[in-house]
Amino acid sequence: MRRITRIATVGVASAALALSVTACGGKSSSDTSSDSKGDKTALAYDIGGRGDQSFNDAAYAGLVKAEKDLGVKGTEAEPSDGESDADKVQRLTTLARAGNNPVIGVGFAYAPAIKKVAPKFPKTTFGIIDDASVTGKNIANLVFNEEQGSYLAGVAAAKVSKTKTVGFIGGVETPLIKKFQAGYEQGVKDTDPSVKVLSQYLTQPPNFDGFSKPDLGKAAAQGQLDKKADVVYAAAGLAGSGSIEATAKAGKWAIGVDSDQYNQKGLAAYKDQILTSVTKDVSGSVFNLIKSVKDGKPQTGEIRYGLDKNGVGLADSNPAFTKMTDVIAAVDKAKKAIIDGSVTVKTTP
Template identity: 40%
Template sequence: MKRILTIFSVILALMFIVACGNKPATADQVKDGKTSTDSTNSNKSVAVVYSTGGKGDKSFNDSTFRGLEKAKKELGITYSEYEPKDPNSEAKDALTRFAEEGQYDLIIAVGYTMQDAVTAVADAFPEQKFAIIDSVVNGKPNVASITFKEEEGSFLVGALAAMMDKTGTIGFVGADNSDLIAKFFAGYAQGARYVKPDIKVIPVTIGGTSAFNDQASAKAKTETLIQQGADVVYHAAGASGLGVFQAVKEKNIYGIGVDSNQDGLYPGNILTSMMKYVDNAVFDEIKTTLNGKFAAKVQTYGIKEDGIGTTNFEFTKDKIGEENIKKLEQIKQDIKSGKIVVKPKI
């Protein structure tokens, strides 16, 4: 009898060891066109396909990532990521693979270049909820569109650029000639001319197949602007903006960041950054979806909605001066109240 009990105990012990060995999968983070999964014990899942440059761009994608991390911490979600080398060619396949898995409460597409891909995949998977950032997909009951009034934040930094300008010329580096980038330039030029009507605002475009991730070209374009007299340069070019800042630092003029807080990259040379709170928008959309209130509508974030703004001038407050900061705050309030209306095109 004792022998039988001993054998039975050994069998139970082996079963316990095997059971303990079946642990949940750990995170598998892979870049450059591969999927990574952040796994915890939760049934609430979100997937995201990033834009050009992926995480680490210090800009648009990083802001999206912060929104996911906030949702993970506060809402208990898990999320899967895809960082494409070329969103134009990879987006549809990446979105389709996530949709086929059928486990995600929401799939997020980052960037206007994915509009066609989202439209096609949303048609193929009508029960799957999607959200696209920086573009509008109309007529799809399973797609939420998130847009921003970039022109309003750009108006603020344009006004600041004019306040700090000494040469009568400022510059703008845009990734491409899209309608989205045109909004950044339109606001920047209007803000500068609001403060200094005769100021010269020179725009240049990076272009090419890697417009948002071409630091060398961005640096060269910025150097051309500086040669033409620009002493403040604002960029709307994603990871390419790092090249803008290199030129700004070398020539010791002012730069202005975009989307995320880039002030600390070159403290003192970067006046401020036009903050586009993609992180807040991503978090809000995830929370709304999990609460069963997903809506296929366009949600637009501007200054009034606390979706756009500037940094707090951590490294340049003394250079800008209290008087200029007060002027900028008044301009912000005038935009918020509707006293100043910023046009998305000029």
């Protein structure tokens, strides 16, 4: 039976307590990591945590596969509400001192913490998903061409829209989520310039509720539906589930993100209206990093997953979508054009 140890760190105080327990052996930070060869690994989740039906759950799937196929023991660390970078530093330090290798930060929010912690554990590999800004000899940057998958979603949205109005909802207005917006808008306009795109963000940094509160996504989607949008694409983590709910209940098309949300159990009631999802092979990136450490050849530097390597794509789980032959043909044509370089997708709106 698969076993996963879960750590929920609530603020610096409890993290410090955890550190005092794990550091009882008296070893230095680098000493405790020196004997780890990938038998233990850890995921530190992003906002929303496991159960978001999207980004974090995709990372979790990679951990599950690694446990099954590689025999590693996995540890999961959940985020706390309103946590600071200092909390993340303590969390990653705790995980590294416990002998986990690699330690993977799920999301760009871990960049400042990894920058501080990684140099203290030179024999531990640190992975960070969705960030290439923090670098080091023992840091693996797992990044994706989200704009390419989003372009394909824009093609599909423009083809299926009957009202000539579609929506985009971003969780938090950051450079990463702007890539989703940019690709989607370009895909729509390249397919049908007459289609209007309604784009909005749920929150602005440093407020990251737009990734964690479904009610915000639900309200935003309802607002776009009221403006005649009949396809709504949300890149908003857990908040995106609220967008899917509102869109599905209105009998309109929702487009999911990160995971194939048609197959997510928590969204089963709305699956018939989930046209497709822009997928990122987050699970594969997590598995590949864990395997590289296990094999003694840890990945470091930028590891990019694009359309050419199926690192991003468009899910085809909904039978209704696969029966739309003209839509599928348009998506396939666009995919080929991106891969062969005849279409360059923008990364900013």
